[in-house]
């Protein structure tokens with residue numbers, strides 16, 4: 066058991082913090098108000114080696130451990146949830162899935178440019194009628210000669226207008242229920258593919274979220290990821306990685322709430338003293354601090370299991386559930402501490418509150434994780450190693 070950051074991890078945290086302070090913080094209020102996603106920042110992140118931080122060097126990444134990815138996500142979400150979400154879907158849900166399940170040809174063609182940040186990846190699972198209940202998805206992929214012909218629609222897809230490659234899930238055999246779902250790499254340039262951003266979101270307004278449409282899209286059979294029928298398993302394994310990044314990002318959201326709130330506590334006075342001197346305000350600050358420290362322990366524990374190449378569905382689910390709940394509560398308390406000023410965009414905390422809601426919904430809602438944890442505790446759910454595990458960190 067080692068609770069120390071390595072020198073490399075400390076350096077990484079400083080790099081991402083400096084990046085966030087310089088490239089995100091000064092502009093984010095305006096981007097959020099305009100609903101503008103600055104995709105140029107992804108190129109800058111790529112330049113720093115942050116779009117494939119935990120992908121092995123031989124596949125174009127920076128070759129750091131999985132907790133390095135957590136540090137990147139923490140620091141980015143301290144700036145804004147939109148940029149952490151971009152890393153979550155690009156690295157956590159897409160690139161790490163290709164690393165885990167892809168053929169050598171798929172790694173050469175798709176993973177290397179993604180890890181370098183030359184191409185952007187995203188993840189298309191959710192449909193209008195299928196969120197938590199993945200098996201009720203309607204998209205189909207019918208084998209015709211050298212291709213699978215893909216038809217259907219996805220919704221609430223992060224980076225819908227930005228990504229070059231999508232990991233998409235569709236039924237190849239509906240009669241087999243979730244054992245009939247398969248995973249495909251779909252390129253934006255394939256005929257019959259279109260996307261459309263969603264307007265009117267509560268939060269993550271500086272991000273890009275929306276719909277994907279597949280109309281007779283001919284996907285080469287080489288783009289099938291894993292075997293036919295392995296899609297459900299691949300999606301769930303991808304979520305083990307995506308959820309890890311969401312949990313880490315939630316720690317960054319709590320950090321941001323703490324920073325804004327402690328500063329305001331020293332600045333604002335009522336009844337002749339700083340509001341930080343009132344015990345009920347201190348209680349909210351203390352809950353944020355406890356939430357941050359507990360969430361980090363859960364996140365880094367899950368990261369250590371990933372480093373060892375061990376199945377971590379249970380630990381990652383717990384980290385995601387708890388960290389996102391703490392972040393949502395922290396953001397609510399941060400607004401409370403700011404009083405009426407917290408209710409306006411003069412201060413960033415109203416954006417934190419709006420942003421902190423989606424992570425309680427995506428990558429497994431609060432309720433889904435609650436059920437999972439109860440089932441593990443009751444012995445109804447047990448995990449076995451997968452036929453292909455995420456590779457252990459080679460150090």
Ligand SMILES: Cc1cc2nc3c(=O)[nH]c(=O)nc-3n(C[C@H](O)[C@H](O)[C@H](O)COP(=O)(O)OP(=O)(O)OC[C@H]3O[C@@H](n4cnc5c(N)ncnc54)[C@H](O)[C@@H]3O)c2cc1C
Pocket residue numbers: 154188189190191194195196197198220221222223224269274423426427428429430431432433436
């Ligand atoms: C900003 C944002 C970005 C997203 N990005 C992506 C993305 O990149 N790719 C992608 O594929 N998806 C993405 N999603 C979709 C997200 O993963 C889904 O919204 C999520 O899985 C929940 O599905 P749903 O919205 O259909 O809710 P539903 O599954 O319809 O759930 C509705 C409510 O019922 C509850 N519920 C459902 N089943 C149960 C049960 N068995 N027991 C108790 N309660 C239950 C839920 O907890 C929830 O409160 C994104 C969503 C958002 C908001």
